[in-house]
Amino acid sequence: MSLVAGFVVETLPGAAERVAARLSRLPGISVEGGDGNRRLAAVWTAGRGGSMAELAEQLLASDPDLLGIYPTFVGNGADEEE
Amino acid sequence: MKVTRRDFLRTSAAASALAALGSPCRALAEATGPVTWTKSVCRYCGTGCGLYVGVKNGKVTAVQGDGDNHNAGFLCLKGLLLPEIMAAPDRHLHPLVRRNGKLVRVSWEEAMGLVASRFKEAAEKFGPDAVGFYGSGQALTEESYVANKLFRAGLRTNNVDGNPRLCMASAAAGYLSTYGKDEPMGCYEDIDHADVFLIVGANMAEAHPVLFRRVARRREQGKGVKVIVLDPRRTPTSRIADLHLSFTPGTDLAILNAMAHVLLAEGMADEEFVRAHVAFGEGTEANKSLDDYRKLLADYAPARAAEIAGCRAEDIVTAARWFGEQGRAAMSMWTQGLNQRTRGVWANNLVHNLHLLTGKIGLPGSTPFSLTGQPNACGGVRDGGALAHLLPYGRLVANEKHREEMERLWGVPAGTLAPKPGLAAVDLFRSLEEGKLKCLYVMCTNPGQSLPNVDRYRKAMAGDGSFLVVSEAFHPTRTSELADVVLPAALWAEKEGVYGCAERRYQLLQKAVEPPGEARPDFDILCELAGRLGHGKLIPFKTPEEAWNEILRVAKGTPYDFSGMTRERLRQAHGLLWPLPAAGHPGTRRRYVRGEDPLVPAAHPQRIQFYGRPGARAVVWLRPQKSPEEVPDAVYPLYLTTGRVIEHWHTGTMTRNCRELRHARAEATAEMHPQDAARLGVEGGDPVRITSRRGQETFRVSLAEGGRPGVVFVHMHDDRRLCNRITIDAVDPVSRQPEYKICAVKVEKA
Amino acid sequence: MTTASPLGSAARLLVLLLVTGVGGCAASSPKPEHATARERHPAVSAPAEETCLSCHARTTPQVAKAWQEGRHGLTLVLCFVCHGTTGADFRLRPEPGLCAGCHARNVQSAMDAGGRTDCFACHPAHALRPARGESPHRKEGGQP
Numbered sequence: 001m002s003l004v005a006g007f008v009v010e011t012l013p014g015a016a017e018r019v020a021a022r023l024s025r026l027p028g029i030s031v032e033g034g035d036g037n038r039r040l041a042a043v044w045t046a047g048r049g050g051s052m053a054e055l056a057e058q059l060l061a062s063d064p065d066l067l068g069i070y071p072t073f074v075g076n077g078a079d080e081e082e
Numbered sequence: 083m084k085v086t087r088r089d090f091l092r093t094s095a096a097a098s099a100l101a102a103l104g105s106p107c108r109a110l111a112e113a114t115g116p117v118t119w120t121k122s123v124c125r126y127c128g129t130g131c132g133l134y135v136g137v138k139n140g141k142v143t144a145v146q147g148d149g150d151n152h153n154a155g156f157l158c159l160k161g162l163l164l165p166e167i168m169a170a171p172d173r174h175l176h177p178l179v180r181r182n183g184k185l186v187r188v189s190w191e192e193a194m195g196l197v198a199s200r201f202k203e204a205a206e207k208f209g210p211d212a213v214g215f216y217g218s219g220q221a222l223t224e225e226s227y228v229a230n231k232l233f234r235a236g237l238r239t240n241n242v243d244g245n246p247r248l249c250m251a252s253a254a255a256g257y258l259s260t261y262g263k264d265e266p267m268g269c270y271e272d273i274d275h276a277d278v279f280l281i282v283g284a285n286m287a288e289a290h291p292v293l294f295r296r297v298a299r300r301r302e303q304g305k306g307v308k309v310i311v312l313d314p315r316r317t318p319t320s321r322i323a324d325l326h327l328s329f330t331p332g333t334d335l336a337i338l339n340a341m342a343h344v345l346l347a348e349g350m351a352d353e354e355f356v357r358a359h360v361a362f363g364e365g366t367e368a369n370k371s372l373d374d375y376r377k378l379l380a381d382y383a384p385a386r387a388a389e390i391a392g393c394r395a396e397d398i399v400t401a402a403r404w405f406g407e408q409g410r411a412a413m414s415m416w417t418q419g420l421n422q423r424t425r426g427v428w429a430n431n432l433v434h435n436l437h438l439l440t441g442k443i444g445l446p447g448s449t450p451f452s453l454t455g456q457p458n459a460c461g462g463v464r465d466g467g468a469l470a471h472l473l474p475y476g477r478l479v480a481n482e483k484h485r486e487e488m489e490r491l492w493g494v495p496a497g498t499l500a501p502k503p504g505l506a507a508v509d510l511f512r513s514l515e516e517g518k519l520k521c522l523y524v525m526c527t528n529p530g531q532s533l534p535n536v537d538r539y540r541k542a543m544a545g546d547g548s549f550l551v552v553s554e555a556f557h558p559t560r561t562s563e564l565a566d567v568v569l570p571a572a573l574w575a576e577k578e579g580v581y582g583c584a585e586r587r588y589q590l591l592q593k594a595v596e597p598p599g600e601a602r603p604d605f606d607i608l609c610e611l612a613g614r615l616g617h618g619k620l621i622p623f624k625t626p627e628e629a630w631n632e633i634l635r636v637a638k639g640t641p642y643d644f645s646g647m648t649r650e651r652l653r654q655a656h657g658l659l660w661p662l663p664a665a666g667h668p669g670t671r672r673r674y675v676r677g678e679d680p681l682v683p684a685a686h687p688q689r690i691q692f693y694g695r696p697g698a699r700a701v702v703w704l705r706p707q708k709s710p711e712e713v714p715d716a717v718y719p720l721y722l723t724t725g726r727v728i729e730h731w732h733t734g735t736m737t738r739n740c741r742e743l744r745h746a747r748a749e750a751t752a753e754m755h756p757q758d759a760a761r762l763g764v765e766g767g768d769p770v771r772i773t774s775r776r777g778q779e780t781f782r783v784s785l786a787e788g789g790r791p792g793v794v795f796v797h798m799h800d801d802r803r804l805c806n807r808i809t810i811d812a813v814d815p816v817s818r819q820p821e822y823k824i825c826a827v828k829v830e831k832a
Numbered sequence: 833m834t835t836a837s838p839l840g841s842a843a844r845l846l847v848l849l850l851v852t853g854v855g856g857c858a859a860s861s862p863k864p865e866h867a868t869a870r871e872r873h874p875a876v877s878a879p880a881e882e883t884c885l886s887c888h889a890r891t892t893p894q895v896a897k898a899w900q901e902g903r904h905g906l907t908l909v910l911c912f913v914c915h916g917t918t919g920a921d922f923r924l925r926p927e928p929g930l931c932a933g934c935h936a937r938n939v940q941s942a943m944d945a946g947g948r949t950d951c952f953a954c955h956p957a958h959a960l961r962p963a964r965g966e967s968p969h970r971k972e973g974g975q976p
Contacts (some may be wrong), residue, residue: 002944004088006095007679008102025144025929026949027940030116032096033103041090041099046944062861062925062950064871075091147934155936159913162933287908295907389953728908741921742912747883 002039003050006032006073015065016040022063038067117143120171120594121656123581124161125220126731127576128454129290130583131157131235133658135164135575135594142168142575142595151656152270152587158291160731163740168573168595170739174557178568184566190600193567194607197523198614200549204520205237210500214241214510214519217468218526219250222579223590224626225461225604227633229525231472233609235494237615240479240504243470245527246459247507248534251817252421253452254464256430259366259816260438260701263641264464264692267411267451267673269585269659273300275447275572276413278404279309282334282433283419283823287318288728290417290453297415298322313338313419315795316725318790325400328790331721331824332710333391335425338432339707340387341402343379349698350406355441361692361699368701369423378704390707406440411447417455418725422822424511426814428705435702444675444690454584456732461582465642466633468505475640479503483672486532491636492620501518501666508533508811515542521549525569525604527555530561530731532798534820535776536806540564553604556735559800570601574668577603579626580652586670588647589657605629641681641694710824711812714792718774718826720758721793722808725823730799737799750800752829762829769832772796774825777807780832794829798822873918884911898958925952941969 011019020031020040034040043065056069099320119134123143132151136144142165147155177193178185204212215233217226226244228458233242235290246254254264261267273296286294290799301307301322301410311323312334320326329337345351353466362370383403384396388395399415405412418428434450454460466554467474477484492498505513511533522543533539543564555573576597597603605626612621619754623629627649638645644660646667657668663680672678682691692700714720729746730737737743754762759826764770766785771778772794781796781803789795796805810825836893843916876887888911889896899905914926929947932939942948945968 004091004095006097006099008099016365020928021931024117025927025932027932027936027943030096033100035103039103041103043095043099044947045088045092046947050944051946053947055943055949058928058948058950058953062928062952063926070102072093072102075095144933146936149937156934158909159908162913176911285908291908298906318908729910741919742917744933745917746910 003046003077004039004073004075005044005046005050005052005055005071007041007042007052007056008070008072009066010068010070011038011040012067013038018052019063020067023059028064039045085793087520099631105743118594119146120592121148121653122575122591122594123168123457123583124157125164125736126158126457127161127290128219128456128584128770129153129160129292130457130581130587130657131583132589133157133161133293137575140595144206148656151589152448152585153292155405156292156295156658159728159745160737160740163737163742164574166734166740167364169482169554169598170577170736172556172558172739173573173598174554174562174568174570174599176570177600178307178435178557178565180566181436185565185726185786190602191570194614197551197567197569198611201237201523202615203519204549205239207222208520210237210239211241211522212518213237213239214505214513214516214522215243216507216510216522216524216527216529217242217463219244219246219454219456219459219463221462221526222456222577222626223462223466223582223588223633224579224623225525225608226458226466226468226607227474227629228608228612228621228623229523230466230468231492232612232617232621234473234500234610235488235492235498238498238500238614239367239504240470240500241510241513242468242504243507244463244468245507245529245532245755246456246463247469247502247818248532248820248822249418249421249455250459250464251469251506251819252423252814253416253430253454254436255427255817257452259427259703260296260434261674261692263673263674264449264698264699265586266584267444267448267675268451269587269671270296270449271671272411273297274415274453275411276300277304277307277410277447278407279307280312280325280401280405280412280414280433281309281319282312282414282416283421283429284336284415284417284453285313285315285317285725286415286453287320287321289455289726293415294319309402310401312401312785314721314790314793315786316431320788325397325404327393327397327401329391331723331793332425332713333387333431333707334420335432335705336382336387336390336707337393337398338429339379339382339705340384340398342432342435342439343382343387343406344384344399344402345436346376346379348403348406350402350408351439352441354399356439356702357420358605358688358727359692360438361695361697361701363701364704364705368609368695368699370704375704382707382827387707396517404438405442408619411445412437412440412442415453417453419823421819423819423824424812424814424821425705426701426710426819426821427816428708429790431703434700438700438702444672446672449672454583457583459583460586461588465582469790470506470510473499474643475637477640488636489536490664493619500504506813508813508818508820511539511542512551514548515545517547520547521551523551523553524561524565525553526555528559528561528735530564530735531801531804532557532806534806534809534822535811536804536809537544537777538811543630543700552615553607555601556739559733559735567640569607570599571607572597572603573600576601577605577626579603580630583657586659586673587657588652588660589643589655590649590652592653607685609640620658624689643681646748679816681810683756711807711821712775715824719792720827720829722772722805722825723795723823724798724805724809725795727797727799730797731751732799732801734801738801738805747797747798750781750797750803750805751784753784753786753789754829755791755793756785756795757791758829759783759785761830764831769804771830771832772808772827773830774808774810774827779803779805779807794827841843871922871924875920876918895958896955902959902961904960927940944968
């Protein structure tokens, strides 16, 4: 069962652009918009399985510009064949 | 159109996140929106790594290795940083013409009008050989093809040559003289099966990193895999060497002969194979015998060779025994250490001899594999015949039948093609110097930095009597600064065409972005030039694909035959290996092998057929040790050798534009052995002047523990400190390739 | 244009709270400690013969050794590939998406397996091996 999730990303002031660039290089993640300063809206379409909690934890641990990740929508069971 | 559940969920997810941001919410300039990935090939070396070019908002933002291509997704650091070269500040955007000593911006109309009229004038007044074309192993196949056709059949000169003359000519002549046909018979996959690697005159770790990785992987995974490295210097390649053999530059002919001596003496020769498939020759005649060969090799006992080469005899014996051990597959790989020599063709022959003597050829893991330097030296220039003595796809200028064939294929009257080969690189620039050559079109290469003894030819290029046209993506370069016309060329992902890499793999680079400014693909520029010169019928192509379709017809029926590589097939595939003579044919991993090579009849009685040579016999050439043109003496007591580092490529016009590489070994240093430095009284960082009979240059010292005492190494990538002011322009008499690797210098504190 | 009828299967659709401000939510977390400015590389003027490695062999010998003896050291994936230059683009921690340049399939499979974006959680920095934990990477055909 794979996952589609929307989330808000909170960054250090002014870091939104560079965080957006980094996030969008990850497979399955697309950045949908932002306030140009410290917040982004993004969507993660996982290929298989996927845990939003795990993603949030790993991103926060690896990117010093990230302050918070707030899921707004999580949908399960969206396999392509349906 | 049905909206899938997944799409719906994505939309909902995006909407919810955007709503949560509150307002205002704007799209971020760079990051939003999807990246489109376009299948292509790396711009750099002859490994030809497949990759995808990532484009966002019309700009190249990323690359990703192609997991379905031979490189299994891997790239080297240069390939990974390719996006940075595209929007470089020194991208050449507008045509320039020299007026009153200065280059001024003009329109395309004016620039092309000038080029056409000057070339036309010169050819009419002084004859066809007053004009010439100097092309590149980095140009797309279709571009080299158009230039070749225009100059030979249109302008009727064979002065069509290119920079592969400086790097691959000896390898090409080596294959030709030994097997009757150019190009390696094996493939990269052979690496996965080899038990012994003989890496000679090649720093694979820095010059072919992705192939080096594959060798290292094989060594790790195979049982008892051995790597032998022959190189005066210990380079990063030697980290995986089970045996590193250092020797005096230029004495490798003796070592290779000595290895053959051991193979024969210790019964490691495959006599049956030799009887069935091998002839022996000397000079240019294949009229010798195995006994004659034994007589020659009697002079190359390991002890004698070791004396000549300044190495240990037991190492030569070990190398020979590892190579020759029965039942073990042996793969040789080499590049400029053997090619850039006045005896480069001989050196190549001697490597082939080892494989022919032992029968270790045409089997998985057993093959003599020449590593190519440029991304399209094989496909566009060697195979395409864009060298002064060649016609497309294995045909020769000097062969009347071949000329007739090409005249028919090109639809030109009999006798159109001149019967005499044109001038090879160094000779071409000497002709410019003499004033015989009036107009030269230089495309996608940088001879003002890369020619040996470069100051001599810079003078010729800058001279009043020469009209130099340079098509370049970057300006200024050490060549464009000397030009009369500088045309802005599209770069890599901005155009479409085919590259052919070292393993006979042809692959399509698809266009991903638009060129900046007024830059245009060389293909377009050449087609326009053809029209202006009155040869629109000869060069009627509207797209590179149209040229490719003609190329397929020209190669049909030749040993290259890749008729099955339609444009559509190339679009789908991740590279294809020729021969591939029909639709649906899978391509050829191993040439000359029955069952794999479509040119070998299925009913052929033996597993191998060297169909390139009379009697299907490859030739073991008897070649003695011969010294380089210039060796150290009392006045110039050290060897200078030149080469590459991983951070940069060729003359650095692209790599120096990468942030991470600009200060990473961009400066050429004098790499000296600590002993030599101590004797001179210099330390790392001290400036020294290196002088040869031809010129001098100043470098800072860097100490190299792996260097060989008596040998100084300088890399070729620096546009400010030109090693080529010092190098020698002596060439191999057959291949006409210069001896960049060896000359004599003195080094002094500066 | 027809659409699937997703809202009909409400049970399968899980909608979390719509966050309208900086709020807390169980699955999210603000950064705990050092949410400070990114680390900068000390200013260096690199002489021609000095490389990242030659300096770091003196200043951070363990890291240099781990890298040199590992796979990236052998295949010359040099420092700046992951860390940028010593200038403004310096990255103390390489960004996860970068690994995809060469290791796209492995990055993809790790993401799929559970949103694992931190390659270094299992592949110790610089040495890269031995890998820890259960591998989320699918084995596929082709070259190893």
